[in-house]
Each structure stands twice: as C-alpha cells, then as structure tokens.
Amino acid sequence: MEKSMTNKYYNTNNRIHPLKFALWIGMASITMMFGAFTSAYVVRQAAGNWLEFPLPNIFFVSTAVLLISSILLHTSFRSFKSQKENLYKFFLVGSFVLGVLFIVLQYEGWVRLFEIGVDLKGNPAGSFLYVITGIHALHVIGGIVALIIAMINAFSLKFKITDKRIINFELTLHYWHFVDLLWVYLLIFLYLSR
Amino acid sequence: MSLVKTFDEEVLIEEQGFDDHFHEHHHEDKYKSSFIFKYIFSLDHKIIARQFLFTGIFWALIGAAMSVIFRLQLGFPDESVAWLKPFLGRWIMINEETGMGTLDPQFYYALVTMHGTIIVFFVLTAGLSGTFSNLLIPLQIGARDMASPLLNMLSYWFFFLAGVVMFFSLFLSTGPFSGGWVAYPPLSALPQASSGSGAGMTLWLVSLTFFVVSVLLGGINYITTVLNLRTKGMSLWKMPLTIWSFFITAIIGLLSFPVLVSGFFLLMSDRSLGTSFYLSDIFINGQALDYVGGSPILYQHLFWFLGHPEVYIIILPAMGIVSEVLSVHARKPIFGYKAMVYSIASIAFLSFIVWAHHMFMSGVNPFISNFFVVFTLIIAVPSAVKVFNWITTLWGGSIRLNSPMLFAIGFVSLFISGGLTGIFLGNSALDIQLHDTYFVVAHFHIVMGVAAFFGMFAGIYHWFPKMFGRFMNETLGRIHFWITLIGAYMIFWPMHYLGMAGVPRRYYRFDSFDAFGQFTTMNEFITIAAIIVFFAQVLFVVNFIWSINHGKEQTTKNPWLATTLEWTTPIKAGHGNWEGNIPTVHRWAYDYGKDGEDYIPQYIPLTEKEKAEIDNH
Ligand code: HEM
Ligand SMILES: [Cu+2]
Numbered sequence: 001m002e003k004s005m006t007n008k009y010y011n012t013n014n015r016i017h018p019l020k021f022a023l024w025i026g027m028a029s030i031t032m033m034f035g036a037f038t039s040a041y042v043v044r045q046a047a048g049n050w051l052e053f054p055l056p057n058i059f060f061v062s063t064a065v066l067l068i069s070s071i072l073l074h075t076s077f078r079s080f081k082s083q084k085e086n087l088y089k090f091f092l093v094g095s096f097v098l099g100v101l102f103i104v105l106q107y108e109g110w111v112r113l114f115e116i117g118v119d120l121k122g123n124p125a126g127s128f129l130y131v132i133t134g135i136h137a138l139h140v141i142g143g144i145v146a147l148i149i150a151m152i153n154a155f156s157l158k159f160k161i162t163d164k165r166i167i168n169f170e171l172t173l174h175y176w177h178f179v180d181l182l183w184v185y186l187l188i189f190l191y192l193s194r
Numbered sequence: 195m196s197l198v199k200t201f202d203e204e205v206l207i208e209e210q211g212f213d214d215h216f217h218e219h220h221h222e223d224k225y226k227s228s229f230i231f232k233y234i235f236s237l238d239h240k241i242i243a244r245q246f247l248f249t250g251i252f253w254a255l256i257g258a259a260m261s262v263i264f265r266l267q268l269g270f271p272d273e274s275v276a277w278l279k280p281f282l283g284r285w286i287m288i289n290e291e292t293g294m295g296t297l298d299p300q301f302y303y304a305l306v307t308m309h310g311t312i313i314v315f316f317v318l319t320a321g322l323s324g325t326f327s328n329l330l331i332p333l334q335i336g337a338r339d340m341a342s343p344l345l346n347m348l349s350y351w352f353f354f355l356a357g358v359v360m361f362f363s364l365f366l367s368t369g370p371f372s373g374g375w376v377a378y379p380p381l382s383a384l385p386q387a388s389s390g391s392g393a394g395m396t397l398w399l400v401s402l403t404f405f406v407v408s409v410l411l412g413g414i415n416y417i418t419t420v421l422n423l424r425t426k427g428m429s430l431w432k433m434p435l436t437i438w439s440f441f442i443t444a445i446i447g448l449l450s451f452p453v454l455v456s457g458f459f460l461l462m463s464d465r466s467l468g469t470s471f472y473l474s475d476i477f478i479n480g481q482a483l484d485y486v487g488g489s490p491i492l493y494q495h496l497f498w499f500l501g502h503p504e505v506y507i508i509i510l511p512a513m514g515i516v517s518e519v520l521s522v523h524a525r526k527p528i529f530g531y532k533a534m535v536y537s538i539a540s541i542a543f544l545s546f547i548v549w550a551h552h553m554f555m556s557g558v559n560p561f562i563s564n565f566f567v568v569f570t571l572i573i574a575v576p577s578a579v580k581v582f583n584w585i586t587t588l589w590g591g592s593i594r595l596n597s598p599m600l601f602a603i604g605f606v607s608l609f610i611s612g613g614l615t616g617i618f619l620g621n622s623a624l625d626i627q628l629h630d631t632y633f634v635v636a637h638f639h640i641v642m643g644v645a646a647f648f649g650m651f652a653g654i655y656h657w658f659p660k661m662f663g664r665f666m667n668e669t670l671g672r673i674h675f676w677i678t679l680i681g682a683y684m685i686f687w688p689m690h691y692l693g694m695a696g697v698p699r700r701y702y703r704f705d706s707f708d709a710f711g712q713f714t715t716m717n718e719f720i721t722i723a724a725i726i727v728f729f730a731q732v733l734f735v736v737n738f739i740w741s742i743n744h745g746k747e748q749t750t751k752n753p754w755l756a757t758t759l760e761w762t763t764p765i766k767a768g769h770g771n772w773e774g775n776i777p778t779v780h781r782w783a784y785d786y787g788k789d790g791e792d793y794i795p796q797y798i799p800l801t802e803k804e805k806a807e808i809d810n811h
Contacts (some may be wrong), residue, residue, distance in 0.1 A: 018341035018342070018422045018423065019418075022345070025417055029451070030452065033452035034450075034457050036453040036496060036499070037305065037525075041491055041494060043492060043495065044471075044492055048238065120467060120469060121467070122470075122487075124469070127471060131459065
C-alpha cells in the first residue's frame with residue numbers, strides 16, 4: 001500500500017526515489033546523533049581527568065568483518081540485478097552471517113576492555129566508549145533485522161526482478177553501507193582521540 | 195474582463211494539468227473503507243493534520259490550566275485553594291485548623307515543568323508544525339499526499355504515545371518530573387534528588403524519546419515531499435513562504451533533535467547504568483555519592499544545541515503562516531519574497547551557533563561567550579529583515595481586518611517586542627543581572643510563546659474552511675483576538691520590571707525576600723490578566739468546536755480569493771486531493787494586485803505581456 005502511494009504519486013520532479021531520499025535524510029540525523037556523542041567526548045576529554053587505555057585489537061578484526069559484509073551485500077545486489085539467483089542468495093546469507101559475527105566480536109571487545117579494568121561506570125573515558133560502540137551496535141542490529149527480512153523474501157518469494165524488490169534491496173544496501181562507514185568513522189575517531 | 199474570470203478553473207486544470215493517472219488505479223475506494231482507517235489510522239495527510247490539531251488543542255488547554263494554577267500561587271500565595279482539592283487531590287495541603295488549602299511546593303515545580311514541556315513540545319512543535327505542514331505541504335505544492343503516508347501516520351501515533359506516557363506521569367503518586375523543562379542534571383539525573391526525579395523523570399524521558407521519533411518521521415516526510423513531489427511548474431522559487439518555512443523547519447529539526455537524543459541517552463545511562471557523564475562530587479544528606487568526573491555543563495551544551503534551534507522550529511512555521519495570511523488579506527504581494535527565504539535560511543543556519551547564550555552564567559569561559567554574543571546579535575539582522583518586509587507588505591494594502599489578519603498583525607507586534615528584549619539578553623554582561631529572572635520569562639513568552647500561538651491562530655482561522663468546509667465565527671474571533679493581545683501584554687510586560695529588579699524565575703513564593711515585597715500588587719495584576727486570557731482561549735475552543743458543524747458554510751472553493759493551489763481542490767476533498775488532474779503552476783504565489791487584477795492564481799498561464807517581461811530580464 002505504502003509503495004503504491006509513492007509510485008502513483010510520482011510527479012515530474014522525481015530524480016530519486018522518495019523512499020531512498022527519505023532514508024538518506026534519516027541517515028543524516030543518525031550522523032548528527034553520533035556527531036553529538038563524539039563532540040561530547042572531545043569536550044569532556046579536554047576537561048582532563050581522562051583514563052587512557054589501548055583499544056582492543058579485536059575491534060580492528062570486527063571492522064574488517066563488517067567491511068567484507070558490506071562488499072558481500074553489494075555483490076549480492078549486483079547478482080540479483082543480473083539474474084544470478086544462487087549467487088544472490090549466497091552472498092546475502094554471507095553478509096548476514098558476517099553482520100552477526102560483527103556483533104559477537106564487538107561483544108568480545110567489550111569483554112577484553114572489562115578485563116583490563118575499563119568499566120562502564122567510573123572514568124567517563126570508559127563510559128563513552130561503551131555507550132558509543134553500544135549504540136552503534138544497536139544500529140547494526142537494526143540493519144541485521146532488515147537483512148533477515150531480505151532473506152525471508154529471498155527464500156520464500158519466487159525469484160523475480162521487480163521495481164519494488166530492487167528499491168527495497170537498495171534501501172537495505174544503503175543502510176548497511178551507512179552503518180559500516182559510521183563504524184569506520186567511530187573507530188578512527190576513537191583510535192586518534194584516546 | 196478580468197483574467198481570473200476568462201479562465202474556467204476546471205477546464206484549465208483539466209487541459210493543462212498534470213495527469214498522473216490517478217483515477218486509473220481505483221485506489222480511492224480502498225482508502226474509503228472503514229471508519230477506523232478513515233479517521234483513526236488514516237493515511238490521508240488532511241486527516242492526520244486534524245489529528246495533530248485536536249491533540250494540540252487538548253494539550254494547550256491542559257498546559258494553560260496548569261499555568262493558571264501556578265499563577266494563582268504567585269499572585270495570591272495567602273489565599274486558600276482548597277477548592278482545587280477535588281482536581282489535584284493530595285497536592286493541595288489542607289490545614290486542619292484553619293481549613294486553608296495550599297499548593298504543595300513540590301507540585302508547584304511539577305506544574306511549571308509540565309507547562310513548559312507541554313507547550314514547547316506538544317503544542318507549539320507538534321500541534322503547530324504537525325498540523326500545518328501536514329495540511330499545507332501536499333495541498334500547496336500540488337501533491338496527492340506525503341511521500342510516505344505510512345510514516346506520516348506513524349509520526350502522529352508516536353506523538354500520541356508520547357502524550358499518553360506524559361499524561362500518565364501526571365498521576366504518579368510521586369508526581370511528574372519537576373526539575374524544569376530543560377531537565378538539567380543533577381535534578382534530572384539522580385532519582386533521589388526530588389520526588390519527581392524518580393518515576394516522573396523516567397516517564398518524561400520515555401515520552402520525549404517517542405516525541406523525537408515522531409518529529410523525525412514527520413520531518414523526513416516533509417523534506418522528501420517538498421523536494422520530490424512538487425507539481426509540474428512548481429519550482430522552488432514559486433513555492434509559497436509557508437512551504438519554505440515548513441521545509442527549513444523540518445531540516446532544523448532533523449539536525450538538532452538527534453543531538454537531544456544523544457544527550458538523553460547519556461542521561462539515561464547516568465540514571466540507570468551508574469555512569470557519571472553529568473555527575474560529579476555530589477552530596478545528598480551529607481553522604482558523598484560515588485559519581486566522579488562528570489559535568490552538568492556537558493548536558494547543557496547538548497540540550498541547548500537542540501534547545502535554541504527548537505525555538506526556531508516553533509517560530510518559523512508561524513512566520514510562514516503569517517507571511518501568507520498578511521499577503522492574502524492585504525491583497526498585496528509579500529514584500530521581498532527572496533529576502534524572506536534567505537532570512538529564514540540564515541536564521542536557521544545561525545540558530546545552530548548561538549546555543550551558549552543560554553549558558554553565559556553556567557561557568558562557560560567568558561572569552562568564548564564573546565563569540566556567542568556576536569552570533570546571537572547577528573540573528574537580529576535577518577529577524578529585522580522579516581519584520582521590515584511584513585510591515586512593508588501591509589503598507590498601502592487594501593486590508594481585510596478579519597480574525598486571521600488580526601492575529602497575523604498581532605504576531606508582528608509581539609515578535610518585535612519580544613525580539614528587542616532578546617538583544618538585551620544576548621549581551622553576556624547584561625545577562626549577569628537578567629539571567630534566570632522574570633525578564634527571560636517575559637522575553638521568551640512574548641517572542642515565542644504568544645507569538646507562535648498567534649501564528650497558529652492566524653493559520654486556524656484562515657485555513658479552517660479548508661479543514662472543515664465552514665468558517666469560524668468572526669465576532670467571537672475578534673473578541674478572542676483583542677482579549678488575547680491586550681491580555682498577553684498585560685501579563686508579560688510587567689514581568690520585564692520584575693526581572694530587571696532581579697526577581698528570580700521558578701520560585702514558589704517571594705515573601706521571605708524583603709526586596710521583592712513591593713511587587714505583590716504587580717503579581718496579583720499579572721495573575722488576574724492570566725485568568726482572563728485563559729477564558730478567552732476557552733472561548734476560542736468553543737468557537738472552534740461549534741464551528742466545525744455549525745459555522746457559516748463555505749460555498750465557493752476559494753473564499754479568500756487566494757492564489758495558492760490548496761484552494762483549487764473540491765471543498766470536501768477526498769484522499770488524493772484533486773479529482774482529476776493536478777494543476778500545473780505557472781507563476782509565484784503572490785500575484786496580488788498585478789496589472790489591475792485583484793489576484794491571479796498560480797495555475798493561470800502567463801500572459802503574452804508577462805512572458806515578454808520575463809524574456810527581457
Ligand atoms: C533577536 C533575537 C533573539 C535574541 C538576541 C535572543 C536572546 C536570548 C538569550 C540571550 C536568552 C537567554 C537568557 C537567559 O537565560 O539569561 C534567551 C532566552 C530564550 N529565548 Fe531568545 N532571543 C532572541 C529571539 C528569540 C526567539 C525568536 C525565540 C523563540 C521563538 C526565543 C526564545 C527563547 C527562549 C524559549 C528562551 C528561554 C529558555 C529558558 O531558559 O527556559 N528567543 N534569548
Ligand atoms: Cu536561544
């Protein structure tokens with residue numbers, strides 16, 4: 001129903017699908033939210049009394065995992081458009097698995113942090129790290145839900161390329177790339193401003 | 195013969211309009227299904243607009259009633275309020291011997307806090323933007339609905355949910371949150387800080403988080419719709435100023451509300467996970483708490499980074515409505531259309547770099563304050579441009595002095611009065627005396643509170659026929675206007691004197707301060723004015739509800755003889771707005787009094803002469 005409205009209400013000014021555009025605006029506001037976290041981090045850090053500790057190496061592994069997941073999803077999308085049904089399903093599942101693995105690795109990272117004495121409570125340096133990475137992880141989980149829906153569609157519907165499925169896939173893809181890039185930004189930020 | 199009459203509107207739109215194959219899809223029937231989907235979970239932007247309006251009015255009444263109660267306390271602290279016992283229950287303390295009823299101080303703070311939260315967020319943000327952006331964006335740009343009607347519906351229901359949670363918090367045994375609408379820590383961060391800081395604050399946070407979701411869903415939709423669904427010929431520079439202001443308001447909201455959410459997340463984590471983002475070295479009953487290393491100033495930064503843009507989120511839609519109403523009822527083009535757009539845009543931009551003017555007295559480095567002083571005072575420039583243009587629009591117009599127009603003119607008056615006091619406050623040196631006094635209360639109520647309400651009233655009286663096919667009663671409208679305008683000045687003007695003398699805001703009573711004893715009469719005066727103004731608003735609500743079914747019926751499509759597209763739809767337009775084609779736009783929205791014509795609607799093609807003029811430029 002949703003989709004039919006927008007399709008029917010297409011006017012002359014559409015250069016980009018309204019839903020895709022809406023998603024981008026949504027991503028802009030999520031970016032503002034993390035912008036606020038990182039600026040709060042900088043402000044608080046400048047005030048002194050700041051605990052210094054190394055980032056667990058596992059965060060770099062998880063970064064690689066998330067990047068690869070993104071690439072896989074992209075490949076899946078390409079395969080979908082060029083009618084390669086099996087490759088499309090394979091890569092879709094692949095990117096989902098790596099997405100879940102990312103969350104597991106993040107959790108491992110938190111465990112390591114805790115082991116070296118960085119607590120959620122106590123010095124704000126630690127609190128910030130947990131809150132920022134935690135809320136990012138929530139956004140990734142949102143993406144994983146979208147991937148699950150995509151998989152349900154992939155395996156339950158008959159393989160057919162329609163405008164509607166392309167746009168839905170694209171929405172998922174863009175969001176997935178977005179949380180990926182967001183993580184890369186956060187990692188670089190956290191790495192440089194310890 | 196006049197140009198408007200030469201063209202038959204129906205024929206013109208059929209011939210020249212944009213055919214989007216609306217009818218071939220037969221989807222109308224689907225939406226006309228049941229009552230529930232037509233009026234409750236509606237996807238039609240016009241119904242959603244009305245839902246926002248009704249909910250906004252509901253909250254406005256509650257918020258206003260609260261202010262009357264705390265004004266009674268401030269004006270007549272020694273009078274008994276035992277008669278309020280049936281409504282407020284245990285919040286009225288009755289003295290056994292004398293029978294004298296007094297307002298519980300704790301509840302006084304809760305009332306002030308809830309009044310602020312409700313009016314700022316539920317009424318002037320959701321009630322104003324939600325109503326008019328939803329109603330006017332599709333109608334004025336020539337779209338059948340919003341880009342995503344589903345998100346639009348969800349936006350309303352998140353707002354509704356936020357309201358339910360907040361409403362529920364009013365009835366907690368410990369009372370709703372009572373630490374001020376800005377919710378500064380530590381009052382907001384420590385559940386043990388005051389009785390409202392426990393469950394009341396938790397619900398406050400939950401409610402406002404739902405509220406932000408609502409604003410974001412709405413905003414995403416408004417922006418997407420304006421950029422993507424404009425009808426043929428409706429270039430950005432042909433859009434009415436209403437649309438420009440709703441559009442830019444939505445952008446501000448999308449950039450600033452997420453920052454508030456970040457602040458809230460950190461606050462929630464301080465409250466429930468034991469972190470110390472905002473807390474340090476706190477003693478309660480002589481016991482040191484183990485929070486160290488946080489800073490409440492951090493919260494203030496995050497809050498005001500939203501908070502200042504928020505005041506423009508409130509005022510810009512009102513400004514857009516006022517520009518439109520002034521132009522229509524003065525029968526003149528708006529003066530300096532592009533300057534208006536540029537000043538909206540520059541106000542929006544500047545609103546992001548002035549937030550620390552709320553924190554001059556919070557221990558911010560005075561050197562840094564200087565930057566904020568400069569940026570703050572620069573905002574006065576685009577604001578003055580707008581005021582100048584409104585007055586020039588009125589100048590020499592053939593003015594129809596009806597209710598919408600009166601309220602629009604009243605808006606201009608209030609915006610000037612309140613803007614001037616902003617310039618006092620914007621100087622960090624003067625702010626040492628004025629901060630947290632009634633001067634600030636006077637400033638923001640005039641410039642934001644009352645002015646935005648005036649913009650909203652102008653919009654309601656003006657577009658009431660569009661919403662309900664009837665007019666509101668004009669006599670009652672004028673009575674409403676005069677009492678409200680004069681009354682609002684009687685309430686808030688004296689507060690400037692209180693503030694200059696240093697009377698602090700948010701105090702329960704002043705009789706233990708010798709210095710403020712002289713103001714007793716002034717406070718009584720303010721309270722009486724507030725009560726009168728409150729009843730004028732009740733009159734408005736009565737007029738509003740009565741007119742929905744009994745007002746003078748609208749007989750022509752375009753009763754105000756306006757140029758914009760919303761007046762080309764049928765009087766009772768269904769979902770999809772236009773029955774046939776969507777009108778095509780040929781000209782801007784302000785062709786009033788051009789070439790001897792009273793008005794030329796946007797869908798009328800350019801004449802040969804006009805084309806020649808454009809070519810020459
Ligand atoms: C020329 C333009 C303006 C200037 C220079 C200005 C300046 C200021 C300053 C410096 C304060 C802080 C005072 C203090 O707490 O000590 C203030 C408070 C406030 N202003 Fe303005 N203002 C202007 C226009 C506006 C407008 C247009 C609005 C709303 C539409 C507005 C809404 C508010 C509100 C809501 C507060 C008080 C918030 C609170 O503490 O609860 N101001 N203004
Ligand atoms: Cu401000």
